[in-house]
Amino acid sequence: MKWPPISLFVVIALAWAGSTVWRERVAGQDGLMLAQRVRPGDIRMISSETCPYCLAARRWMTQEGIPFQECFIEREARCLADYQAQGSVGTPTLIVRGQRVIGFDRARLLEILK
Template sequence: MAWRELWPLLAIVAVVWGLSTWARQGLHEGQAQSLRERAKPGDIVMLSSRSCAYCSQAREWFEAERIPYAECFIESNAQCAQRFRETLAQGTPTFLVRGQVIVGLDRARMVALLEQAGAVQR
C-alpha cells in the first residue's frame, strides 16, 4: 500500500487522538477543580508504597492541582499498613475518601463521593 493511500487514514487517527487527549485533559481539569472546591484536609488519604510509580503520579497530580490530601506509606507506618490490609485492596495507591475505599486514582469516583457527602451534610 502506498503512502498516498494511507495518508487519509493517518490524518483521521491523528485528529481522533488529538481530540481524545484534549477532552481527557479538560475532564481532568474539571475534576481537579471539583476536588479543590469540595475536599477538606483529612477527606482524602492515600495509602501508598514508596516503590509505586502510580503513587508518585497521583502525588504529583494532587500537589500540582493543590488538592488537600494526606499520604501514608504502608512500608514505614504500622497504622497505615493495618488500614491497607483492612481495605483488602490488591495494590497501591489506595484512597480513603471520607472512609470509602477507592483503588487507583479514580478522580470521578472521588468527586462523586465528596458530592454525596456534601449533600448529606447540608
C-alpha cells in the same frame, strides 16, 4: 507493499490530539470540582513507593491543589497495618471521608465528596 494514503495518518493524528485535549480538559474540570469540595483530612492515600498509579495520583492532586495526606506501606508500620486492615488489594488505596477507594478513580472521589 502499498502504503496507506497520507490522509489516514492525518485523521489518526487529529483523533489522538483531540482525545488528549479532551482528557486534559475533563481532568482539569474534575480537579476544580474536587478542590472546591475537599477539606484537609478528607483524603488519605495509602501508597507504595513502586506504584506508578500512586505517582500519577500524587502528581495530579498536587497540581490541582487538592489537599491529601499520604503514607507509604514500605516505610511506615502503621500505614501497612492500615492497608491490611482495609483489606486492600492494591495501591493506591484512598480513604475518602471514611470510605475506601482502591485505585485512583476521580469519578468515585467526586461521588463521595458531593
